[in-house]
Amino acid sequence: MRxxxxxxxxxxxxxxxxxxxxxxxxxxxxxxxxxxAPEGFEADRVINGTGKWLIPGLVDLxxxxxxxxxxxxxxxxxxxxxxxxxxxxxxxxxxDTNPVNDTQAVTELIQRxxxxxxTAFVLPIGAITKGxxxxxxxxxxxxxxxxxxxxxxxxxxxxxxxxxxxxMGYAASNDILLMMRSENHNLKNNGVAHSxxxxxxxxxxxxPASAETAALARDLILVEETGVRAHFSLISTARSVxxxxxxxxxxxxxxxxxxxxQLHLTEYxxxxxxxxxHVTPPLRSHExxxxxxxxxxxxxxxxxxxxxxxxxxxxxLLPFGESEPGxxxxxxxxxxxxRLVEEGVLDLNQALAKVTNHPANIxxxxxxxxxxxxxxxxxxxxxxxxxxxxxxxxxxxxxNSPFNGWEFNGMIEATYFQGRPxxxxxxx
Amino acid sequence: xxxxxxxxxxxxxxxxxHFLTIEGLKHHHLTxxxxxxxxxxxxxxxxxxxxxxxxxxxxxxxxxEPSTRTLTTFEIxxxxxxxxxxxxxxxxxxTKKGETLLDTLWNLEAMLADMFVVRHSESGAAHFIxxxxxxxxxxxxxxxxxxxxxxxxxxxxxxxxxHKGDIFDLKVAIIGDVQHSRVVRSQIQALSILEARExxxxxxxxxxxxxxxxxxxHVYDNVEEGLEGVDVVINVRLQNERMKSALLPSEKEFxxxxxxxxxxxxxxxxxxxxxxxxxxxRGVEIDSEVADGEQSVILEQVTYGIAVRMAxxxxxxxxxxxxxxxxxxxxxxxxxxxxxx
Numbered sequence: 001m002r003x004x005x006x007x008x009x010x011x012x013x014x015x016x017x018x019x020x021x022x023x024x025x026x027x028x029x030x031x032x033x034x035x036x037a038p039e040g041f042e043a044d045r046v047i048n049g050t051g052k053w054l055i056p057g058l059v060d061l062x063x064x065x066x067x068x069x070x071x072x073x074x075x076x077x078x079x080x081x082x083x084x085x086x087x088x089x090x091x092x093x094x095x096d097t098n099p100v101n102d103t104q105a106v107t108e109l110i111q112r113x114x115x116x117x118x119t120a121f122v123l124p125i126g127a128i129t130k131g132x133x134x135x136x137x138x139x140x141x142x143x144x145x146x147x148x149x150x151x152x153x154x155x156x157x158x159x160x161x162x163x164x165x166x167x168m169g170y171a172a173s174n175d176i177l178l179m180m181r182s183e184n185h186n187l188k189n190n191g192v193a194h195s196x197x198x199x200x201x202x203x204x205x206x207x208p209a210s211a212e213t214a215a216l217a218r219d220l221i222l223v224e225e226t227g228v229r230a231h232f233s234l235i236s237t238a239r240s241v242x243x244x245x246x247x248x249x250x251x252x253x254x255x256x257x258x259x260x261x262q263l264h265l266t267e268y269x270x271x272x273x274x275x276x277x278h279v280t281p282p283l284r285s286h287e288x289x290x291x292x293x294x295x296x297x298x299x300x301x302x303x304x305x306x307x308x309x310x311x312x313x314x315x316x317l318l319p320f321g322e323s324e325p326g327x328x329x330x331x332x333x334x335x336x337x338x339r340l341v342e343e344g345v346l347d348l349n350q351a352l353a354k355v356t357n358h359p360a361n362i363x364x365x366x367x368x369x370x371x372x373x374x375x376x377x378x379x380x381x382x383x384x385x386x387x388x389x390x391x392x393x394x395x396x397x398x399x400n401s402p403f404n405g406w407e408f409n410g411m412i413e414a415t416y417f418q419g420r421p422x423x424x425x426x427x428x
Numbered sequence: 429x430x431x432x433x434x435x436x437x438x439x440x441x442x443x444x445x446h447f448l449t450i451e452g453l454k455h456h457h458l459t460x461x462x463x464x465x466x467x468x469x470x471x472x473x474x475x476x477x478x479x480x481x482x483x484x485x486x487x488x489x490x491x492x493e494p495s496t497r498t499l500t501t502f503e504i505x506x507x508x509x510x511x512x513x514x515x516x517x518x519x520x521x522x523t524k525k526g527e528t529l530l531d532t533l534w535n536l537e538a539m540l541a542d543m544f545v546v547r548h549s550e551s552g553a554a555h556f557i558x559x560x561x562x563x564x565x566x567x568x569x570x571x572x573x574x575x576x577x578x579x580x581x582x583x584x585x586x587x588x589x590x591h592k593g594d595i596f597d598l599k600v601a602i603i604g605d606v607q608h609s610r611v612v613r614s615q616i617q618a619l620s621i622l623e624a625r626e627x628x629x630x631x632x633x634x635x636x637x638x639x640x641x642x643x644x645x646h647v648y649d650n651v652e653e654g655l656e657g658v659d660v661v662i663n664v665r666l667q668n669e670r671m672k673s674a675l676l677p678s679e680k681e682f683x684x685x686x687x688x689x690x691x692x693x694x695x696x697x698x699x700x701x702x703x704x705x706x707x708x709x710r711g712v713e714i715d716s717e718v719a720d721g722e723q724s725v726i727l728e729q730v731t732y733g734i735a736v737r738m739a740x741x742x743x744x745x746x747x748x749x750x751x752x753x754x755x756x757x758x759x760x761x762x763x764x765x766x767x768x769x
Contacts, residue, residue: 273551
């Protein structure tokens, strides 16, 4: 299909484009951006984009699609539909599936299901260790060759420092990107809430900031020693931002991301024991939230991720400490990121970069940009329509969102994947 | 910044509907409990009479965690108010067969329960249950995780008031495991609402919450300094069952550093009272000489626990009845107005 979107505000941080112009798509690829149509181009369909924005399809470095695993909590088909309704067209799924993505067979299964769904790019992340047990290395190179975009331990970081060092050394030899979640399980001590004023008052088992920073310090030292390319996922403390900034200054090959909810919620949100606010790492202090926002602005934090974890209601209908941690968040990644613009934390270009080209660049991909020849993955966004999140109307199979009832400005009107509309809110 | 829990334990008139935590309650809520408890005790004999206030009400004691003392005093309190009492042995209940907590509760609710007295190992469990039961069912928290044990705190306040006349302006020291104690969190909140002059806690850093300032307390590492000039000494036990890592070298060393001995008690005011929510571990946190000494009011606490728990249940059901009657009256008024029109 050949498509023209006319008179639309095209925003692409990768190419530093922000202009009202026309956008041309041919055979699933981006053909051109500009007032003049390429020579000989005749559109099958023309969309009037007046008053709307056209942005690259978002790249989410961490979202669970619940497959393979429990059909009850979602599937690649259901969750990619939720993703595109939130403007996300590239999704990296961590290996904590059931079974764990530690073999080529599981990687290929995920890819096959994603092709069948044909809604978004699904890029599997393989496990660093077999069964995510932190003991034996998986066949790391084989996983890479099978299509794993990176390897990680999801929420089960390797506790044995020698095993981690070996994994890093092996990954460095094979040019494999490691996505690290820094967490010391001894210091975490089965905690469920940030070690702060709220946990002190409520008597919730505490997770100190040092559970993250002590592990991060170790991990950074081992990165320096092995030279592995490391991406630190879901950093949550002020001290972590400082440590990553320092590592970058020293020239270490590191990047990092933050979960969108950490930029808007704090430990105070768990005051009434609502398990929808139970996440890992836990919601931190106001000071941490402020530092994470500063880190984003300063470029220390490269990307914002959803850390989507769809859960069925039974997993949340439990006392706080017994509930499963996690938020269904594909549908709120873009709204929460744009809220940072409204709150003056980032400008629009910076905000979009954190969810489009920056995460793509970390993976070494061309996704998340509107460059000519790229897969035509983009969204048409209406900045004037306000909406209120109703968890009962979420597209994800998991409706575990603590943002229920939040009002957001602007909404995705349509999402295109490989030139085809895969989501349409209102006919455009 | 949201500083307090949305108070789901109060009804639309601002009166107790559930009793989940001391936090967020007002001075008058606490004094009402203390005054009603006082009224249940015969001044001449010290006995607690049997009343028929809760005749026809079904109260289920749901103890998801073992307890003897609290369960027994609740049961006695319920029976003294003439309620129908059911104790549920959760160890053999359906939750062990995979039924969820809510399914269990909803089934019990269908058996026409009017009140659940709940003990659970998770902080916030009583709040969770209160949010999900039918509107006519009341919840009394009999201890949840490390969060709250409000009836225990109130019986402690009752005991202090009995001996000191008032809580206002008193200096109170709490020695021991603050971090893992639901009782201490509730005591601190009650003392604070009732305007104690100073609340001190004494113990090593490993037994303190990470942010004691959030509780409005002064932390002392040194027992003698912490006990200096206090009116009330509350000794709490080491919550070994809730300690997940090595927090102390040994019970012996703890006793040597923090154990409440006669010599240390001498730093408090001469008329200071010594309390302990029990069960006491002699030679670990308290010396027998002190536990059984003249200043000890430990056994009184247990007796007062019955009156205080009776008061809490009586007030909750009275508030519910009052609200219902007001609503009925309002409905009658509307009907009368419509008829006269």
